[in-house]
Amino acid sequence: MKIGHVIVPSAGMDEQVAFYASLGLAVKFRDGERYAALTDGTTVIGLADESQQPVAGRTMLGIEVDDLDAVAARLSAGEPVAGPHERRIVVRDPAGNPLVLYERLP
Numbered sequence: 001m002k003i004g005h006v007i008v009p010s011a012g013m014d015e016q017v018a019f020y021a022s023l024g025l026a027v028k029f030r031d032g033e034r035y036a037a038l039t040d041g042t043t044v045i046g047l048a049d050e051s052q053q054p055v056a057g058r059t060m061l062g063i064e065v066d067d068l069d070a071v072a073a074r075l076s077a078g079e080p081v082a083g084p085h086e087r088r089i090v091v092r093d094p095a096g097n098p099l100v101l102y103e104r105l106p
Contacts, residue, residue, distance in 0.1 A: 001063060001064065001065050001066065002063070002064050003061065003062070003063055003064075004044065004062040004063060004064040004102065005037065005043075005044035005045065005046040005062045006043070006044070006045050006046065006059065006060070006061055006062070007046045007048050007059065007060045007061070007062050007100060008045055008046065008047050008048070008059050009047075009048065009050055009056070009057050009058065009059065010036070010047040010048055010049055010050070011050065013032075013033045013036060013047060013049065016036075016047050017030070017036050017038065017047065020038045020045060020047070021038065024040070025038040025039060025040055025045065026038065026039055026040075026041075028044065031084070031085075033049055034048070034049050034051075035047065035048050035049065046062060055090060055098040058098055060097075060098050060099060060100055061097075061099050061100070062099075062100040062101075062102060063099060063100070063101050063102070064102055064103070064104065065101050065102070065103055066103070067103070068080050068087050068088070068089065068101065068102065068103035071089075071101055072089050072101075075089075075091055077089045077090075077091050077101075080103075082105075084105075085104065085105060086102040086103060086104050086105055087102065087103050087105065088100050088101065088102040088103075089101050089102075
């Protein structure tokens with residue numbers, strides 16, 4: 001398990017990528033207007049188009065897990081959803097904050 005990224009909503013991918021890059025973050029990965037990952041070498045900010053946001057309009061923490069099915073069963077979180085790069089579930093912490101738990105696709 002590791003903290004994978006902080007997911008930030010994006011209403012204009014080009015503008016937001018340019019903004020974060022101007023702060024010195026490097027573009028690690030970009031999937032068109034859908035998603036972009038920027039990093040300082042340690043932490044990743046994932047910019048996600050609202051249509052791709054697991055919970056629209058919310059900044060969330062993404063945690064990568066080794067066995068998503070086991071975690072989903074342990075948390076009674078339902079069935080994982082498959083995306084183009086990962087399988088994921090959305091859970092809420094005791095304070096109601098949404099978290100994305102995900103497992104990368106091979």
